[in-house]
Amino acid sequence: MPTLSLEINNQFNALARPEAAARALFEALQASGAFPITEGELSIAFVSDAEIAQVHADFMDDPTPTDVITFPADEAMDSAGEIIVSVDHARTRAAELGEPFSRELSLYLVHGWLHLAGYDDRNESDRAAMRSAEQKALSILDSAEHKIEFQLKA
Incomplete structure (x- = not known):
């Protein structure tokens, strides 16, 4: 199995x-092996609509907020890619x-992973x-050993 390290940056308080x-x-x-991606460091950022709109404007010439932006792997930099999601x-x-x-x-993170795949x-x-791949990936997550639960602060 390829080596994958995660760099997780939560910018959404x-x-x-x-x-x-x-x-x-x-x-x-x-672990499922269903959607392999390049090995290396996978960067994840959880951001606001304002922050993702800025990234969307800077890199895609579209100043509107969106759900997820994925930047591809760069093997020369040992990067598996970057996924930015709007909480x-x-x-x-x-x-x-x-x-x-x-x-x-979870769907947004899956979507980003699938772009990398x-x-x-x-x-x-x-x-x-x-x-179709999103549904298969969500089924994999549903049957995962550990429950995957993202929560907002009260």
Whole structure:
């Protein structure tokens, strides 16, 4: 199994200690072998809508907030990639859908991982493959040995 290290940066004050849940999520995905990614350091950042909108503007010329942004691996820098997720977006969208916050945030992390594994969602057929892979990955997480639970501070 490839070596993967995690660098987790929680910049969203209302997110309660996400490190253990994020580690369990990525370890379960990696251990499954279903969606292999490049070895190296995987950087994860939990941010606000304002922060992700700034990244979106700086790197993609789109100043709007989004759910997740993924930067690809760079083997020369021993990087497995970077996943930036908006906790604000997950909280809002979970409420709109009547889904648990933790499930929505997990979906964003899964989505980022799948981009690193080579999935894309730019056209209809790619989106269908991505949605199918997301469901498979969420099923892997549902059957993981340790429950994966992200929580907001009260």
